[in-house]
Structures are given as C-alpha cells and as structure tokens.
Amino acid sequence: MGVILGVLASHWWRQPAQFITLISGLAVATALWTGVQAINQEARTSYDQAARILSGPAMANLTSPAGTMPLSVYARLRRAGVAAIPVIEGRLGSGQHDIRILAYDFLSLPPPDAPGQVDDDPATLFRDGDIVFASPETARKIRAEGWVARVIETPRLLQDQVVMDIALGEEMLDMYGRLSRIMIPPDAADQARRIATQLTLVMPEQATDIAALTRSFHLNLTAFGFLAFAVGLFIVHGTIGLAFEQRRGVFRTLRALGTSSRRLAVCLTAELLTLALGAGIIGILLGYLIAAALLPGVAATLGNLYGASVGDTLEFRWQWAASGLGIAVAGTLAASAGALRRVSTLPPLRLHNPQAWMARARADFRFQSVGALLLGGVAILSYFFGSGLIWGFVLLAAVLLAAALVLPRLLLLLVDAMGRTDRGPVWGWFWADTRQQMSGLSLALMALLLALAANLGVGTMVSSFRATFIGWLDQRLASELYVDTHVPGQGAEVRAFIEAEGLTVLPIIDAMSTVNTVPTQIYGVADHATYRDNWPILSALPRPWDVVHSGQGALINEQMANRIGLAPGDRLDIAPGWQGVVAGVYSDYGNPAGQAILGIAAHKVLFPDVPETRFGVRIPPDQVDGLRDRLMIAFDLDADNFTNQAEIKAFSIGVFDRTFAVSAALNVLTLGIAALAILTSLLTLATFRLPQIAPVWALGLTRRELARFEILRSLILTVFTFVAAVPVGLGMAWILLNVVNVQAFGWRLPMQLFPMDWLRLLLFAMVAAIAAAILPMRRLRRTAPADFLKVFANDR
Amino acid sequence: MLLRAIDLHKSYRTDDAVLNVLQGVDLTVDAGETVALTGESGSGKSTLLHILGALDTPDSGAVTLDGLDVTGTNDRGRADIRCRLTGMVFQQYNLVPSLNVMDNLRLQARLAGRDDPGWNNALIARLGLTGQERKYPEQLSGGQQQRVAIGRALAPRPRLLLADEPTGNLDAETSDAVMSLMLALVDEVGAAFLMVTHSSRMAAMLGRRLQLSAGRIA
Structure with missing residues (x-):
C-alpha cells in the first residue's frame, strides 16, 4: 500500500x-x-x-392592542392568584446604537446568570443599588457611559440587550404605571382571559417564533x-x-x-x-x-x-x-x-487506451442525459404535486441540474453543426478539435452554466423585486409628511392645527389582534382619494373601499391571505364583535406579519382605547419643511415627531439593498468559482494538448495562430453556454418569484426582464473566459519547437 | 517446465466482424530458456504475450506458470503472479513519469516485497545508468528509458521475463546493446525469457524461435 x-x-x-x-x-x-x-x-x-x-420556559403572554396596558391589570391578576410576571420592553438611545431593554420583576423570575444566593433570597440583588445584566461587550459600553451602578456580564444575552428589574426599567423608559406585556403560566390562561377581557392572550405555541419566521x-x-x-x-x-x-x-x-x-x-x-x-x-x-x-x-x-x-x-x-x-x-x-x-x-x-477512456466518457454523457430526463420528471412532479418551500427548492434544483447535465450534449450538437459549415480545412480542424476537448471541458462548462443561470435568475428576481418595491412604495406612501405626536392628548390639537391650514389630514391608527392564530396589525384609515387612487390592491371585490368604509369588509395583506388561505369575498373575523368579508388583498412587501385595514369608524368601535397620535398630511412637497417648522414651534415637537416621505423611501430602499447584498456577494463568489473551474480545466487540458496541436503546427499553423484559436474556443464555448443559461436563468427567476417567494415570504411578484443586466453578465463571463484561457495560451505561445518535435520523436 | 499454455483461444469483436486472433495456441517454456515469438503484424503475438503474463485472459484454454493456474485465478491472483513471478518490458517503456530512475527501477521489487538495495545498485551499474539515478524519465533518451524498464522488470528477480518488442523504438546499435544486456541479466537471474519481436536478427540471438501464424504456433 x-x-x-x-x-x-x-x-x-x-x-x-x-x-x-x-x-x-x-x-x-x-x-x-x-x-x-x-x-x-x-x-x-x-x-x-x-x-x-x-420568554422563559413556555410562558403565555397577555398583550394589548394599544401596545401597552395599565399596571392595574397586573394587580387584578395577582389578586386572583395568577403567578403573573409584569414586563416592560423598549429601546434607549437612537439610530444604530439602540440598547434594547427588557425589564421584569426579578422577585418573580430571577434574572439570567444571577449570583447564586439569589435563588434563596432574590432581595439580595437590590442590596447594593441598581443592577443590570448584559453581554460582556454591552457591559463595557454601559460601564463606559456610567449610567448604572452594577453591571453583571452574562454571555447568554445578545449584544445591545440589557435585562433589568422592572422598577429600574419603568424609570429608564419613562413607563410609570404601564406594562408592555404580562407573562403568565399557560395553565392560568382561562383565568387570565376572564380577568383581562380587553387583552390578547398569546399561548406559547402561538407566539411568533423568530426562528420559524x-x-x-x-x-x-x-x-x-x-x-x-x-x-x-x-x-x-x-x-x-x-x-x-x-x-x-x-x-x-x-x-x-x-x-x-x-x-x-x-x-x-x-x-x-x-x-x-x-x-x-x-x-x-x-x-x-x-x-x-x-x-x-x-x-x-x-x-x-x-x-x-x-x-x-x-x-x-x-x-x-x-x-x-x-x-x-x-x-x-x-x-x-x-x-x-x-x-x-x-x-x-x-x-x-484513450478510446476506452473516451468510450466511458461518452457513456457518462449518455448517463447524464438519462439523469437530465429523470430530473426533468422530478421538476414536473414537484411543480404540480409538491407544496411548501422545500418543494420549491426541489423544483429549482431539479431544473438547474437537469439543464447542467444536458448541456454537454447540447454543446456537442452545436459544435457538430458548426463543423459541418464548410469554411476551409483550418476551421474544420478547429471544430473537430473543440469536439475532442468537450469531454475535458464539459464539467467546467456545466459549472459555468449553473453560475450564470443562478446569476441571471437571482438577478432577475432581485431587480424585479426592486422595481416592484419602488413602485409599491410610491403607491403606499402617498402622503408627503407623516406626523407622530407620541402623546395621546396632543393628537387632536395637532390635527386641528393642520386642518386649519386647509390641508388634508389622514389619521393612522392601529391595534394588534389575532386573526386565525396569526398575530395581525389592524389599521383604521379615513375614506379619502389618497387610498382609493393609490393603494396597491392585487385583487378585490368591486368597489372595495366602499365595502371597507361601510364597515362590512376589510382589506388584508398578501402574506395574511396566503397564510390563512383567504381571497376576496371570504368571511373574516378580525376581533370579537366584528365579522365581515375580505374586500381585497394588497401587496405589503417587507412585512412578515399579517395586516388588515378597516374603515376608521369600525376601528374606533372595536378598539376604543387606541389614541390618535399619527397622521399622514397631503401637502405640496415644497411646503413640507415649512409646515414642519410651524408644528415644531407651536407644539414643542422635535425632529423625531416627523417623517418625510422621501426619507422613508430612501430608508426603505436602503434596507432593501442591504437585504440582498448577501445574495449579490454569494452570486459573485459563485461566478468566480465557475471561472476558476474553466481555468483549472484549461490548465489541465493544456498538458495533453501537445500531441493534438503538434501535427497542425507541423502542417503550417504558427504558435500565435494556435494560441488565438485557444482563446477563441474558450470564448465561443462561453457564449454558447451563456445562451443556454438565459432560458435556464429566466426559468429560475420565474420559480423564485412565483413558487419560492410565495412560500418563503408570502409575496408574488411580477417578473420583469433586464436585458442590460444580461449583457453585463455576458461581458463578465467573456472576460472570465479570456482570463482563464490566457495562462494556457501563453504557455502554448512559449512552447519551444523542440517540444513539438518530441511528440513525433516519442511517437506517442 | 516453467510455463505451459494449452489450447488458447481469443477473439475480438469489432463493429462488423469477429476477429479470431488466437485459435488453439499450445506452447511450453522451460526454466532458464530463451524464446523468441515472431509473426506478422496482427498475428496475435502481443495478445498471446499478455495472456501468458497474466495481463489478459483468454476466451478458453489454460496457462500454468511455475505450477500456478494463471487463467483460473481472479484479478487479485493474476496481480500476484505478475508481481512475484514475471517481469514485463514494454515497447513504450511505461515508466512512471513522476518517479526518478532509481524509484522506477525499485518499483516492482518494492511491490513484491523484494527490494534489495545491493541488487538495485548492481543493476544500475550493469545497465549503465550510474549517475542518472535522480533523473526523471523525461530527461532520458529512449535507450536509457528502456534500460530502466529492463532493470525494473529484473529487480524482483522474476522466474519469467516477458518483453514486447523491447527494441522496437531503438536504433540498431542501441538495440544490440540492450538485447545483449538483457540476455546477460536474464542468465544472471536465472529467469526464462520470452520475447515478441519482428526482427529475425533479434530472434536469432535467443535459444528457440516460435512462429505465430493464423492464430496457432506454426
């Protein structure tokens, strides 16, 4: 051995x-x-x-449609004997350096990695003043800023996340007397439901699991x-x-x-x-x-x-x-x-024996064709009979691999066809020689096809998504300025001030509810042409906005329609006391959660506690800054209370581009690998080329001409492969947009074509092909005549 | 008797015909005997040599070598026979391009577990390859490469040396030198020698000559 x-x-x-x-x-x-x-x-x-x-181990949560709830609810639960744990959540700071605060009653549930004696007497935690728990990195930041006495490091916490007792939390987040949610043991669910009738109870198994999301x-x-x-x-x-x-x-x-x-x-x-x-x-x-x-x-x-x-x-x-x-x-x-x-x-x-080896290679080609046929069958079956994301990917994989497997045979047919065109003996030799090299190059070309098709497919999907997304943003963000007073009482005054200037104010109110176990955000909107003219409705009953504002129906987003299986005309139960129909389905890209729209009157009946603090304002764009300044002076508001439509759009597009930056990076890496595949194949093939090239050199072709043919062959095969990759890539894009995306995100997007992107990709592929062929070409050009002669001397 | 072939048949199927190459070959070779196998091109000389050397199998018939059934054994048994009992010299040398002269020469002996540095060095000297031990095949002339191939075949001291046109790629002067060397080394090792050749001159240098014609020994 x-x-x-x-x-x-x-x-x-x-x-x-x-x-x-x-x-x-x-x-x-x-x-x-x-x-x-x-x-x-x-x-x-x-x-x-x-x-x-x-969440702790399998706790249910009581949440409020209004976002927060009074502390009295917690008191009622405790008095009834429910082992409830009050929770306050929020963020401190602004921009990228937010600290996420989770505050709860340490006396009811000891904090993560608390000192050992806490289990015996939780009160020891408070003996030496305020204490917070944070990851080592966040702890360093907090110590540097010096805003709390004691920080205990725990690697179990995420970066920029801080856990603290509720007393400190309500002080830091200015949430005196209010709670974000209340955790309760699941076996107390019925009791809690009876006590807190206005709250939504989310059982642990219903909770939106971020891992699943x-x-x-x-x-x-x-x-x-x-x-x-x-x-x-x-x-x-x-x-x-x-x-x-x-x-x-x-x-x-x-x-x-x-x-x-x-x-x-x-x-x-x-x-x-x-x-x-x-x-x-x-x-x-x-x-x-x-x-x-x-x-x-x-x-x-x-x-x-x-x-x-x-x-x-x-x-x-x-x-x-x-x-x-x-x-x-x-x-x-x-x-x-x-x-x-x-x-x-x-x-x-x-x-x-090269013939024996080639015969095996030809058998492999036949085997590949059979494999391609079988994979084609898998693709058809998974399209018609499969459901779910995994089947979407099975369909995608089957189409891509089938195309890759069938490519060598397709290229051989093309090369044969070119060889039959009578362009003289040199070209006859060129095509015959290309045919002979196909077995050595086929794998690299298959890799290139996969990389090009993936690039075309993902590129088309992302570009289609981007174009649709920007169009959708224009429709969805029709108001030029958005105002959020944050303070409930101030909303009515601000609204009156704006309306006094003769401008249209569109209130935006929302509440959380659970529809068919899907946590859903319920919006209430005014009856206005802004919505009727612009809202991105995908499918609807006739005159959907009339149905919505009559209180008989609601619009729902596409994700919710797909998840629950609803279509216009279907019955919908949004909250206790409201039953209606799905008036229409609208696109809502980038939102993983369910969303529904009611008329503002119906919303106010269902969720009377929700304050009006947010408004959209229809105003000529050049007057936005002026109105903002007047509102800031009149109501002591600051920049945080306003959002400019243009800023939201820029931010959203930035989020979009960052979302697909990883895909783009992987795309480029995959194409780079394919270029490497061509280079390795050509380099390795070059070591065999001498006996094939020497006779042609002896018959009168120069080394320079032979080298040019090598480059040309690489280019021609790349272009042929690109042409084959276009339909495969478009097929991939179609599957991504119409099968995978619908399953993964709940969105179906119209496919658009971007020929300039294809041209860019073709040029990139050609540059890669030339780069891959340059090294073998240089070797060939530098081959000494003596090396060619050795071929004959050795009589290989 | 070292080698015995009985009623060997071998045919090849082409696209449109069946080519009966061997049609009942019988032959024997005694230990230490030198035999030339001649015949026209395509007469089946190489096919017969490959079967006798356990490189190929006949359609029917039997071969025994040193009392072992060559044709009745499996791939592993035939590999063992090639490794321990025979040495093979090809017309194309078939050296391993990535091994130097000494490593090529030792290769079969090492595979057979009979690597003998003293004998290897002696072979290097006898073959006129002293000073070339670290060179690679591509750095040698055809004659030198063939001498390395002969050394490789004789390094494990086989019972039978088989050679397929060993001088076919060499000029007359080099051929004579290689032939003389081979015969001397075969004699020294005590092996039998069976050589396929076109050349009557080369055939005449061996003890016995067999003519293969129409698929049989004439």
Missing part, C-alpha cells in the same frame, strides 16, 4: 499547479458551504438565546451555499477526473507490475480522502473568514426584515466545521466515483 500511495503522491509532487487547483477548488467550495452554515448557526444560536431570555431566509442562504458547493464540486470533479486521466499510464504500469484493481482503488480512495480532509480544513478556515465578513450584513438584514437580533461577531463552532469537513469528503468521493469506477473495472491494458 505504502509503495502505491508513494507513486500516486509523486504525481502531485511533480505537478504542483494541478495539486493547487485541486485543493483550491475543493477548499473554495467547502468554504462557501461552511461560511453559510456558520452564519445560519450563529443566527439560530442568537434566536435560541433570545427565546430563552425573553426567519427559516425561509436561512433556507435561501443554505440553497445558495449548496449551489456554490455544487459549482465547486464540478471543479473537483473536473480536476480529479483529469488527474485520473493524466495518470492512466501510471495506473496501467502499476497494474502490469502486479497491483490488483481493488488495491489500486483502495489506495486512490485513501489518497482522495487525505486530499479532501486537507482541503476541507483549509475550506473551513476560509469559510470562517467569509462568514465573519458577511455576518454583519446578514445581521442587519435579519434585524431590518424580521426584527431578529443577531450578534455580528462569529464564534467558531464544531457543528459547522464538522459539516464542512463532511461535505468536503462526501463531495470528493461523489466527484471521483466515476473515475474510481473506471479504474476498478477497466482491464489493466485498457487503462491507458
């Missing part, structure tokens, strides 16, 4: 460039997969920590990581396949000298496992770096999209490292299975 392993290893020692491409291909593929896994796991760990700390986002990331890994596998497959091909003679010699096929296969497997483990470890380290670079963006996205708090520093965890190593080994073995099978099954004398 040792002798054979030594002989096999000697190949890599003498071919360091090939060794580096193999290791780098596998390492990069593993790195992207590992990076994505690391990000996902970091986020999940954050959710788990948050869930443990914020963000599952689709993480599944998207995982899908991208897998796609990158699949593209990387093509490199590994190609490099290993060609390394096997290069060593055909060595295999034959070893077999001729007395090595059994089994022993050779075992040694090759051991060699591959060693390579996979080595490359896997490098990949894990690279993956850590990628994840560390992408995590802040992902954390921002999750925060913006879902309100999920994810730490932006990455910890090394064995789970994703092991998954990276596992997939590197499994991927290598999968990529080399065909070559290993050939070594094991071909008789020793046929191992060196």
Whole structure:
C-alpha cells in the first residue's frame, strides 16, 4: 500500500499547479458551504438565546392592542392568584446604537446568570443599588457611559440587550404605571382571559417564533451555499477526473507490475480522502473568514426584515466545521466515483487506451442525459404535486441540474453543426478539435452554466423585486409628511392645527389582534382619494373601499391571505364583535406579519382605547419643511415627531439593498468559482494538448495562430453556454418569484426582464473566459519547437 | 517446465466482424530458456504475450506458470503472479513519469516485497545508468528509458521475463546493446525469457524461435 500511495503522491509532487487547483477548488467550495452554515448557526444560536431570555420556559403572554396596558391589570391578576410576571420592553438611545431593554420583576423570575444566593433570597440583588445584566461587550459600553451602578456580564444575552428589574426599567423608559406585556403560566390562561377581557392572550405555541419566521431566509442562504458547493464540486470533479486521466499510464504500469484493481482503488480512495480532509480544513478556515465578513450584513438584514437580533461577531463552532469537513469528503468521493469506477473495472491494458477512456466518457454523457430526463420528471412532479418551500427548492434544483447535465450534449450538437459549415480545412480542424476537448471541458462548462443561470435568475428576481418595491412604495406612501405626536392628548390639537391650514389630514391608527392564530396589525384609515387612487390592491371585490368604509369588509395583506388561505369575498373575523368579508388583498412587501385595514369608524368601535397620535398630511412637497417648522414651534415637537416621505423611501430602499447584498456577494463568489473551474480545466487540458496541436503546427499553423484559436474556443464555448443559461436563468427567476417567494415570504411578484443586466453578465463571463484561457495560451505561445518535435520523436 | 499454455483461444469483436486472433495456441517454456515469438503484424503475438503474463485472459484454454493456474485465478491472483513471478518490458517503456530512475527501477521489487538495495545498485551499474539515478524519465533518451524498464522488470528477480518488442523504438546499435544486456541479466537471474519481436536478427540471438501464424504456433 505504502509503495502505491508513494507513486500516486509523486504525481502531485511533480505537478504542483494541478495539486493547487485541486485543493483550491475543493477548499473554495467547502468554504462557501461552511461560511453559510456558520452564519445560519450563529443566527439560530442568537434566536435560541433570545427565546430563552425573553420568554422563559413556555410562558403565555397577555398583550394589548394599544401596545401597552395599565399596571392595574397586573394587580387584578395577582389578586386572583395568577403567578403573573409584569414586563416592560423598549429601546434607549437612537439610530444604530439602540440598547434594547427588557425589564421584569426579578422577585418573580430571577434574572439570567444571577449570583447564586439569589435563588434563596432574590432581595439580595437590590442590596447594593441598581443592577443590570448584559453581554460582556454591552457591559463595557454601559460601564463606559456610567449610567448604572452594577453591571453583571452574562454571555447568554445578545449584544445591545440589557435585562433589568422592572422598577429600574419603568424609570429608564419613562413607563410609570404601564406594562408592555404580562407573562403568565399557560395553565392560568382561562383565568387570565376572564380577568383581562380587553387583552390578547398569546399561548406559547402561538407566539411568533423568530426562528420559524426567519427559516425561509436561512433556507435561501443554505440553497445558495449548496449551489456554490455544487459549482465547486464540478471543479473537483473536473480536476480529479483529469488527474485520473493524466495518470492512466501510471495506473496501467502499476497494474502490469502486479497491483490488483481493488488495491489500486483502495489506495486512490485513501489518497482522495487525505486530499479532501486537507482541503476541507483549509475550506473551513476560509469559510470562517467569509462568514465573519458577511455576518454583519446578514445581521442587519435579519434585524431590518424580521426584527431578529443577531450578534455580528462569529464564534467558531464544531457543528459547522464538522459539516464542512463532511461535505468536503462526501463531495470528493461523489466527484471521483466515476473515475474510481473506471479504474476498478477497466482491464489493466485498457487503462491507458484513450478510446476506452473516451468510450466511458461518452457513456457518462449518455448517463447524464438519462439523469437530465429523470430530473426533468422530478421538476414536473414537484411543480404540480409538491407544496411548501422545500418543494420549491426541489423544483429549482431539479431544473438547474437537469439543464447542467444536458448541456454537454447540447454543446456537442452545436459544435457538430458548426463543423459541418464548410469554411476551409483550418476551421474544420478547429471544430473537430473543440469536439475532442468537450469531454475535458464539459464539467467546467456545466459549472459555468449553473453560475450564470443562478446569476441571471437571482438577478432577475432581485431587480424585479426592486422595481416592484419602488413602485409599491410610491403607491403606499402617498402622503408627503407623516406626523407622530407620541402623546395621546396632543393628537387632536395637532390635527386641528393642520386642518386649519386647509390641508388634508389622514389619521393612522392601529391595534394588534389575532386573526386565525396569526398575530395581525389592524389599521383604521379615513375614506379619502389618497387610498382609493393609490393603494396597491392585487385583487378585490368591486368597489372595495366602499365595502371597507361601510364597515362590512376589510382589506388584508398578501402574506395574511396566503397564510390563512383567504381571497376576496371570504368571511373574516378580525376581533370579537366584528365579522365581515375580505374586500381585497394588497401587496405589503417587507412585512412578515399579517395586516388588515378597516374603515376608521369600525376601528374606533372595536378598539376604543387606541389614541390618535399619527397622521399622514397631503401637502405640496415644497411646503413640507415649512409646515414642519410651524408644528415644531407651536407644539414643542422635535425632529423625531416627523417623517418625510422621501426619507422613508430612501430608508426603505436602503434596507432593501442591504437585504440582498448577501445574495449579490454569494452570486459573485459563485461566478468566480465557475471561472476558476474553466481555468483549472484549461490548465489541465493544456498538458495533453501537445500531441493534438503538434501535427497542425507541423502542417503550417504558427504558435500565435494556435494560441488565438485557444482563446477563441474558450470564448465561443462561453457564449454558447451563456445562451443556454438565459432560458435556464429566466426559468429560475420565474420559480423564485412565483413558487419560492410565495412560500418563503408570502409575496408574488411580477417578473420583469433586464436585458442590460444580461449583457453585463455576458461581458463578465467573456472576460472570465479570456482570463482563464490566457495562462494556457501563453504557455502554448512559449512552447519551444523542440517540444513539438518530441511528440513525433516519442511517437506517442 | 516453467510455463505451459494449452489450447488458447481469443477473439475480438469489432463493429462488423469477429476477429479470431488466437485459435488453439499450445506452447511450453522451460526454466532458464530463451524464446523468441515472431509473426506478422496482427498475428496475435502481443495478445498471446499478455495472456501468458497474466495481463489478459483468454476466451478458453489454460496457462500454468511455475505450477500456478494463471487463467483460473481472479484479478487479485493474476496481480500476484505478475508481481512475484514475471517481469514485463514494454515497447513504450511505461515508466512512471513522476518517479526518478532509481524509484522506477525499485518499483516492482518494492511491490513484491523484494527490494534489495545491493541488487538495485548492481543493476544500475550493469545497465549503465550510474549517475542518472535522480533523473526523471523525461530527461532520458529512449535507450536509457528502456534500460530502466529492463532493470525494473529484473529487480524482483522474476522466474519469467516477458518483453514486447523491447527494441522496437531503438536504433540498431542501441538495440544490440540492450538485447545483449538483457540476455546477460536474464542468465544472471536465472529467469526464462520470452520475447515478441519482428526482427529475425533479434530472434536469432535467443535459444528457440516460435512462429505465430493464423492464430496457432506454426
């Protein structure tokens, strides 16, 4: 065994460039997969920590549609014997440096990682003044600012999150006499419901689980990581396949000298496992770096999209490292299975026979075509019979892989067709030579197809989404200025002031409720042309706004309609005492929660305690600043009380772009890997090219002309692959927009085409193809005539 | 008797015909005997040599080598026979390009577990490769590469040396030198020698000559 392993290893020692491409291909593929896994796991760990700390073990929550509730409700519950825990939540500070405060009664529920004696006597916590709990990093910030006496560090808390006793919390958040929610044991639910009739009871299993909410986002990331890994596998497959091909003679010699096929296969497997483990470890380290670079963006996205708090520093965890190593080994073995099978099954004398090897390769092409057909069947079945996000991804994967598998056959047909055009002997040789190289290049081209299709698909999806989103923002944010007085009593005065200037004021009131177990925000809006003319309604009964303002119906957002399965005309129970129909469904991008709109009169009947503090104001844009200044002076308001429509739009588009920044980064990385695949294939093929090129050189073509043909071949195959990738990419975009997005986010978006983006991608691919071909071309141009002559001298 | 072949048949199927290459070959080779196998191109010389050397299997018939059933054993058994009992010299040398001269020469002996540094060095000297031990095959001439291949085949001291046109790529002068060297080393090792050749001159240097014609030994 040792002798054979030594002989096999000697190949890599003498071919360091090939060794580096193999290791780098596998390492990069593993790195992207590992990076994505690391990000996902970091986020999940954050959710788990948050869930443990914020909710405690399986507690139900009483919440108020108005956002807060009086302390008296808590007192009533305690008097009735319910072991309720009052909670105040809020933020301190502004902008990105908010501190999230969670304050509750430490006497009822000891804080996380409190000193040991607290369990015996919680009062010891207050002996030396105020105390708060925070993560080590946040604790340092708090100490630096010096706003509290004692800070206890606990790694269980997220960054910028502080836990404190309710007495300190109500002081810091200025919430005297009011609570954000009340936690109660689930077995006291009925009792609580009877006592707090105006409040909404959310049982633990109904609570919106942030992990469930963000599952689709993480599944998207995982899908991208897998796609990158699949593209990387093509490199590994190609490099290993060609390394096997290069060593055909060595295999034959070893077999001729007395090595059994089994022993050779075992040694090759051991060699591959060693390579996979080595490359896997490098990949894990690279993956850590990628994840560390992408995590802040992902954390921002999750925060913006879902309100999920994810730490932006990455910890090394064995789970994703092991998954990276596992997939590197499994991927290598999968990529080399065909070559290993050939070594094991071909008789020793046929191992060196290129025709035998090619016959196997042709059989592989046939096998690939059958695989493509089967995958096509899977795609059809999953489209018509599958449901759920996983099936959406199965459909996507089946379409992409089927297209990749069928590509070599398609390209062969094209090359054959070009070869039949009579353009002289040189072009005849060029097409014949291209055909011969197809088996060596097919894997790299398949990788390129996947990368291009993914780029086109995701690019089309994101651009369609962006265009729709901006149009939707224009419709949705029709008022030029939004005012929020924050103080209930002041709302009516401000409204009167604005109306006195002859402007239209549109009150915005909202309350939380639970509709068919879905936590839903219920808005009340005025009857005004602003809504009738602009609201982005997707489907509706005739004259939907008349139905809404007559109190007989409500508009609901698309997410809610999809989640509950509602359509215009269906019955809807929004809150006790109101029954109506779904008057229409509107688009509500970027909002993961359910939302409904009632007429303002109906809303006020249902939720009488909700104060009017927010308004939209219809005003010519050039008068916005003036009105704002007058309101600030008249009511002692500050900038926080106003939101300019233009600012919201800019902010929303910024959030959107940040949300898809991670996708864009992974897209570019995947395309980079595909370019690497072409480079490795061309470099490895170049070592075989001499016997094929030498006769043509001898017949009168110069090295410069031959080098030009090499570049041209790379370009032509890239363009052919791009043309094949366009329909695949558009198909992918269609699936993303009409299947995956609907399942993941609840939004269906119209697909738009962006030909300029395609052109940019084509140019990028051509540049990558030229870059990949330059090194082999330079080698060819510098090949000494003596090396060409050796081909004939050796009579290979 | 070291080697015995009985009624060997082998045919190849092409797209439109079946080519019967061997049609009942019988032959024997005694220990230490040198035999030339000649015949026209396509007469099946190499096919017969590959079957006798446990590299290929016949459609029917039997081969025994040193009392072992070559044709009745499995892939592992045939590999063991190749490793321990035979040495093979090909026309194309078939050296491992990533191993240097000494490592190539030791390769089969190491696989057979018979690596003998003293014998290896002696072979290097006898083959005129002193000073070339660290070179790689691509740095050697054709004649030198063939001498490395001969050394590799004889390093494990096989019972039977098989050679397929070993001088086919060499000029006449080099061919004679390689041939003389091979015969001397075979004699020194005490191996039998069976060589496929086109050349009557080379065939005449061996003890016995067999002519393969129409798929049989004439």
